[in-house]
Amino acid sequence: MRNVLVSLRDSGDPMSRQELRCFAESTGLPGLEIAYASAGGLDERLLDEAGMLFFGGSGAYSVLDTHDWVKRMLDALVATVDRKIPAWASCFGFQGLALALGGEVNHDDARRELGAFPIHLTADGRADPLMGHLSSPFFAQLGHHDHVDRLPSGVTLLATGEKIHNQAFKVDGAPFWATQFHPELRKATTIERWNFYRAHYADDAGARAIDRAMEATPDTPEAQTILTRFVQWARANPRR
Numbered sequence: 001m002r003n004v005l006v007s008l009r010d011s012g013d014p015m016s017r018q019e020l021r022c023f024a025e026s027t028g029l030p031g032l033e034i035a036y037a038s039a040g041g042l043d044e045r046l047l048d049e050a051g052m053l054f055f056g057g058s059g060a061y062s063v064l065d066t067h068d069w070v071k072r073m074l075d076a077l078v079a080t081v082d083r084k085i086p087a088w089a090s091c092f093g094f095q096g097l098a099l100a101l102g103g104e105v106n107h108d109d110a111r112r113e114l115g116a117f118p119i120h121l122t123a124d125g126r127a128d129p130l131m132g133h134l135s136s137p138f139f140a141q142l143g144h145h146d147h148v149d150r151l152p153s154g155v156t157l158l159a160t161g162e163k164i165h166n167q168a169f170k171v172d173g174a175p176f177w178a179t180q181f182h183p184e185l186r187k188a189t190t191i192e193r194w195n196f197y198r199a200h201y202a203d204d205a206g207a208r209a210i211d212r213a214m215e216a217t218p219d220t221p222e223a224q225t226i227l228t229r230f231v232q233w234a235r236a237n238p239r240r
Contacts, residue, residue: 006042014196019056027183027230028231047085050085053085057092090221092144094179105148106146108147112201115213117217129229139220142181143190153170154173168181175237
C-alpha cells in the first residue's frame with residue numbers, strides 16, 4: 001500500500017515540495033510520496049493502491065475554480081470516502097471535501113485567516129481518537145481566503161473557530177478527517193509559505209501588517225500531534 005500526499009499545487013510550485021516535507025515530518029512518514037492532481041496523478045490506480053491519502057492546501061487555487069482538474073479532484077474525494085481509504089485533508093482539501101459532499105464554500109477576503117488562531121473542540125471532538133487529547137482551545141496554523149459556510153450532511157463537526165466556525169469534521173462511517181487549519185505546519189513553515197505567496201494575499205502595506213501579526217503569533221506543536229495520531233490510527237485500522 002502507498003502513502004501519498006495528493007498535491008493541489010502545480011508541479012513547478014516550490015511549495016509543493018515544502019508541503020511534502022511538512023507532511024512527512026508531522027506524520028513520521030519519511031517515504032511519503034507525492035502525486036499532482038493537476039497533472040492527472042489522482043487516478044484510479046492511486047485509489048486502488050493507497051494505504052493512506054493526504055490532501056493539502058493549494059496556494060493560488062480555489063475549490064470554486066472551474067478547472068477540469070479541480071472537478072476531477074472533487075470526484076476523487078468522494079471516491080476516497082466510498083472506498084473507505086484512511087485519509088486526511090487540510091485547508092483546500094477540507095473545503096473540497098465539504099463541497100464534494102454537498103456543503104457550501106464561499107470566498108471572503110474579510111474573513112481570511114493567516115497565522116496561528118485558537119481552535120475549540122466540540123463534544124464530539126473531545127471524544128475523537130485524533131483530537132480528544134488536545135487542549136481546548138489549542139492553537140493551529142491557518143492560511144485561507146475561502147471557508148466552509150455550511151457543512152454537508154453525513155459529517156460530524158469536531159472543532160470550531162472564533163472567526164470561521166467550521167474548522168474540523170470527520171466523515172461519518174469513513175476514516176476521513178479534515179480541517180480548515182494546517183496541523184502539518186508550524187510557525188516557521190507558515191511564515192515560509194506566506195513569504196512565497198504574499199503577493200497573492202495582500203499589497204505591500206497589507207503584507208507588512210501581516211508580517212507583524214504572524215511574527216507575534218505562537219508556535220503550534222500541539223496541533224502537529226493530530227497527524228501522528230492519524231498515522232497510528234490508520235496503522236491500527238488498515239484498509240482492507
